[in-house]
Amino acid sequence: MSQSIEILSKLVSFDTVSRNSNLDLVDWVVAYLADLGVECQTFKSPCGTKANMLATIGPDVPGGVVLSGHTDVVPVDDQIWATDPFELTQKGTRLYGRGSCDMKGFDAICLAKVPEMLKANLKTPIHLAFSYDEEVGLLGAIELAPRLAEILPDVKAILVGEPTEMKVVEQHKGFMYLKAVFEGIEAHSSMPYLGVSSNVAATKFMSALVAMDEEFAASKDNNSPFLPPHSTINIAVISGGTAGNIIPNKSVVDVSIRVMPEEDVNAIVGRITAEMDSIRSWMQDQDPACNAILDLDADTYGLRKEPDGQAATLCRRYSGDNSDNVVSYGTDGGVFQKAGFSVAICGPGSIDQAHKPDEFIEISQIEA
Template sequence: MQQTLEILQRLVGFDTVSANCNLQIIAYIEEFLRTRGFTLHRIPDASVEKAGIFASIGPVGPGGVLLSGHTDVVPVEGQLWSRDPFRLTQESGRLYGRGTTDMKGYLAAMLALADRAAKVELKEPLKLAFSYDEEIGVVGIKEMIGHLSSTIGLPRACFVGEPTGMQVAIGHKGKTALRAICFGESGHSALAPRFVNALHLAADFVQELRALQQNFALNGAQDTAYDIPYSTVHVGKLAGGTALNIVPDQAVADFEVRTLAEDDSKDILQRILRAAEKVSKRYRLDCPKARIEIDAYNSYPGLSVADGDPVVVLAQRLAQSNAVTKVPFGTEAGYFAGLGIATVVCGPGSMEGQGHKPDEYLELSELVACTQMLDRLLDDLRA
């Protein structure tokens, strides 16, 4: 474990909050893997300020097993930390630092495994993926995934190491982030009833979204493996107006939909569009230009794997756990599954207990369990 802890110390020391450039941590990972004989492919983003990596060692081509994790972390601003968030601190069996749970602990275990894999002969390739901008909507892997086949080849299985307490996660909901731009007409507030207030359109539209949520809860698909067993609609931001004495002619509502695999996200979008038109039509009686425009500006797919699927059985054997779970948060797993790769989520740490919180920590015992799981994987890949 000493090497894993040393690697984790280096990884935590990189301030890879999503708003920042991640090229320093990428350079460290590249150098670590290059000196151990890995084939490397850097995938830059459009700004060339960030990049991800696909890496492989062993027989060239498709097949093998891919381990995947993201390099970015959430901000620490506004949080009360009792220690330096970008310096690994070990205390009472816990490893403190930003990203220890989400998910640099897993990245450290991946790199330590890479060192061990470089010293043995492999009958199947070990493949690694390091992404960026996961924390702002699973953005990085969306840009990287199209390069996987042409670089290191599609693996037969993929393990995404988000924190699951080392349980095998076989599902999570997909998500679509949307923005409703509501248009009315401006005027003096003393004459407010003569004008169509864009905030009124927005408020009525929010009521339609709440009705849609209620319909999901009462009549939609249900999956009791989730704490919230149905698809959800959440309005996170509502803004409009420039001054109290001006009727606002524009308002914006940002909202999201998290969908079960059983629900059709395209059908849900159509229902949202119909709700927007229903509200707009009512206000157009007084203002012909009243309308609501819907912008679905980001999305990522969910994950749904059958309990008993061969990849689940494999993950359970490697993790030495018969338990399966479904997680409430999104991951990159759906993008790998979308390529036909058998994919599950399994990694050390608790997202509910530690993810995105001040004084984030990872139990050392869970990092040990993760290392043991990856050792069993290496035994499978060895000649």
């Protein structure tokens, strides 16, 4: 078994679904690197149950590159797997396991290459930066990026090894998550004049979002490499109401928006906020005790094409890929770019396999 497969097998065995701690995995990586004489810095999450990790291989001089991976994986709940998702299983030319592709495969390759890096007499350092909670809002990278900017201000490029089948990706959409809560007044459904339906308020809100989504689609840029070539709104989870004869008093709508990297996010936020304001007024005109509350984070961390694209140039030199690629999913890369780094995405495995049951990576991708 190759060293990368052996390490991948170890990494997959840690159940680092984002809701769990990643500390056992980080401890294992720290010990593995310590055996090779490489020291790590770990940075605990605010809650203390998770950690980001940074290791430097090569000379202690400014510059160099960062290889960035995340340690968390998406859940396997309600998925039917043919094998144990937390035990790397080889079948034919594939290795199955949660995270094999997204993105412990890349993490394993980086770690397996450390002995070679140590022997290579590097002129500038290679830094390994592994984050937590990428899959749940890039939380680890949001903590890590300012630290990297402080510790490694002269780094030339950050390469994020998300699964792109080794294509060089210079742009991706950003991601915004919002929750809208509508507090109405409960009443018997035979006396609607005594209540204010939170479900009606939520429906007005969702109608506005659907109209906005259709507007995004209608104003698409046909020259854009993105598929679809516009921002998109997903009404993800709706809850509200208790019984057929009750005017409901609480409704919650969870929404996710994938934002084109060049889109004016503040304009979108402004429109959604205005919509909520108008619905709140409509509710409070009927009863001042009503409310409509919006919880929204305007940072979307899309990845924009860089004019001089240092990271992309470097990736192209190594991968040989010269095509212009974009992806519609988000990565830690947008966070690092916002912190001032040059960033490109390039890694083994295909996003088609990520997040699904029976996630796999081709052995050829991991041993290449």
